Amino acid sequence: MRCLLLYVCLLLSWPVLAQEPADTDVEEQKRLVYFTDKADSPYSLSEPLGFLSSKSLERRQRQSIPLTSRDLPVNPVYVAGLKDAGVQVWYTSRWFNAAVVQCTEAQVPEIEALLYVKSTRTLNRIASPATPQLRLQEHKLEVLPLAATVAPALESKDYGAAYHQASMLGADALHAAGYTGAGMTIAVFDAGFPGVPAIEAFSHLFQNEQLQGTFDFVRKQEDVFGASAHGTAVLSTMAAYAPGEMIGTAYAANYLLLRTENAASEHNIEEINWLLAAEYADSAGADVINSSLGYTTFDAPSRSYTYRDLDGNTTLVAKAADYAAAAGMLVVVSAGNDGDKPWRYIASPADADSVLTVGAVDSLGAKAAFSSFGPSADGQVKPDVVALGQKAYVLNAAGNVVASNGTSFAGPIMAGFATSLWQANLNKTAQEMIQLLRRIGSNAASPNNGLGYGIPEYSRTITALPNMPVQEAVYITNPVRHEPVILSLGQDWLQQPVEVLVLDATGKRVFSQRIKGAQLEQPLGLQAQSLQQGLYICRIRSGSRVTTVRFVKL
Incomplete structure (x- = not known):
């Protein structure tokens, strides 16, 4: 923790913080001051441990990413000069080479007259509080009633009610193969984490x-x-680990919990909070960022973005996200929940060209109506991929498993899966992981702006990677109507008896079969006419090999 405090100190000015009142109106008087350069800085690229952790440096080295002047902290002499001018300095940003300050309008000309100041911009100003009704309409975090506590499916002993959201991606098979996110670090940007220390699933x-x-x-x-x-x-x-109730998609990963969002208001300062959190995550050595936040509409008098601004290069938060990606982190962001609203499109930073944007589907893999559409204003296919976001299972602050809706949950389900998958492919860069996730998507052959490249599935890594032999492939009849269900097996699956387990979308066992001397085209004893319409998961095991495929009964 000592090293993490060092990175925070590079962002903060502690003596100033001690003098700040808690009045939230004062917090709204913020400006971003850009500096001209980083000349004569006491920090050096030849001594990076002064501002980056060894894990951060290892992440860069693994991906052959060189350090640049953007990685250097701002010049402390410039910060001291702002303080000498009577300006309160809250944070500094090395990537933007800037400082977040609190000042009056009258102080702005004096600040801009300093030789080392390039420019300033308003982040937010004192404004009349928005009405509760306006807050509900404009707030980017979906406001959803918590469902009643649900009992986990009895035959889904480990994943509980969350089985389907994991198995839809093949995360359960990935875990069975030994990849649970261990050794990886995920930074979570959000609006607060109440109850976490007291919830058993997080112990x-x-x-x-x-x-x-x-x-x-x-x-x-x-x-x-x-x-x-x-x-x-x-x-x-x-992160949840409560066998029999809920298992998360990267329960063995390390976590950084960073609050960037003030749910009571909406101003550009929150984009800068996101930037600062990304720099913190970078310095601390995070591998993955998950952000279930998006920005389009701000409280007056802050200026809202238009669709035209969502070109991946204009918004503050899109720039921050691309800088984070350039540092070698896999940035996973939720697409947004405006698909059935007049706005319709994704929010920023989902428009950034180097992030993995995640939309939402229902339990049958159909696009959730609320999931925002692409493309970005510059024509990128968005979202990149999709995961379960309609009736996804989560823990509330009381530790109860409840159902909820939103790309806010599709995003982290995917982020955890991507983290565990990256653990299995550490030779890949963050950008190569995005390409891999697209290639193993169910819609990879014809991506669109509703589903993107579709639902990634772990078993498809076999056929998605050019250097993987086809003898490892597994396929199943899909969709199923009334015809026999055929399991197609590569040669490597025929060396030992094959065990087949079919589960419905709740995790309930509906069929099992053990096959000695399996064939390449193996008919199953499953009676298709006995199945209800819906999605089914088929887990196949042969010796140490485990994979999951799925089919829809029409």
Whole structure:
């Protein structure tokens, strides 16, 4: 934790923070001050451990990413000059070479007259509080009623109600192969994480020291275990470990919990909070960022974005996301929940060209009506991929398993899966992982702006990678009507008896068969007419080989 405090200190000015009142109106008086250069800085690229962790450097080295001047902290002399001018400095950004300050309009000309100041821009100003009705309409975090507590499916002993959202991607098979996110670090950006220390499903994060850092960029404190429970729900889809109730898609990963979002207001300062959290994550050595946040509409008088601005290069947060990706982190962002609203399109940073944008589908793999559409304004196919987001299962702040809707949950389900998959492919770069996830998507042959490249599935890594032999492939009849169900097996699956287990979408066992001397085209004893319409998961095991395929009964 000592190293993490060093990285935070490079962002903050602690003496100033101690003088700040808690009045939220004061917090709205923010500006971003851009500096001209980083000349004569005491920091050096030849001594990077002064501002980056060894894990951050290892991530760069693994992907052959060189350090640049953008990685250097801002010149502390420039920061001291702002303070000498009577300006409160809250944070500094090395990627933007800038400082977040609090000042009056009268102080702006004096700041801009400093020789080392390039320009300034308003982040937000004192404004009349929005009405509760306006907040509900404009707020980017979906406001959804918590469903009643549900009992986990009895035959889904480990994943509980969350089985389908994991198995839809093949995360369960990935876990069975030994890839659970161990050794990887995920930074979660959200609006708060209440209840996390007290929820049993998160106890392993504390017991195993998997929780490696926290910071609240809204209130400038380490404690993130308050405010909105949205972050708790998001975290649970990745990190939960409660066998019989819920298992997340990367339960063995390390986590950084970072609050960037103030759910009570919407201003450009939150984009800068996102930037600062990304720099923190980079310095601390995160491999993956998950952000279930998106920005289009701001409270007056801050200027809202138009669709034209979502070209991947204009918004503050899209620039920040691309810088994070350039540092070798896999940035996973939710597409947004405006697909059935007048806006319709994705929000930023989902438009950034180097991020993995995730939309939502229902349990049958059909696009959820609320899931935002692409393309980005510059014509990129968005979303990139999709995961379960309609009736996804999460933990609420009380630790109960509940059903909820939103790309906010599709995103982290995918982020956890991508983290575990990256653990299995550490020779790949973050950008190569995005390409892999697209290639193993169910819609890879014809991507569109509703589903993108579709639902990635672990078993498709066999056929998606050019260097993988076809003798390892597995296919099943899909869709199924009334004809026999045929399992197509590569040669490697025929060396030992094959065990077949078919589950419905709730995880309930509907069929099992053990086959000695399986054929390349193996008919199953499954009676198609006995199946209800819906999605089914078929798990195949042969010796140490395990994979999952799925089919739809029409």
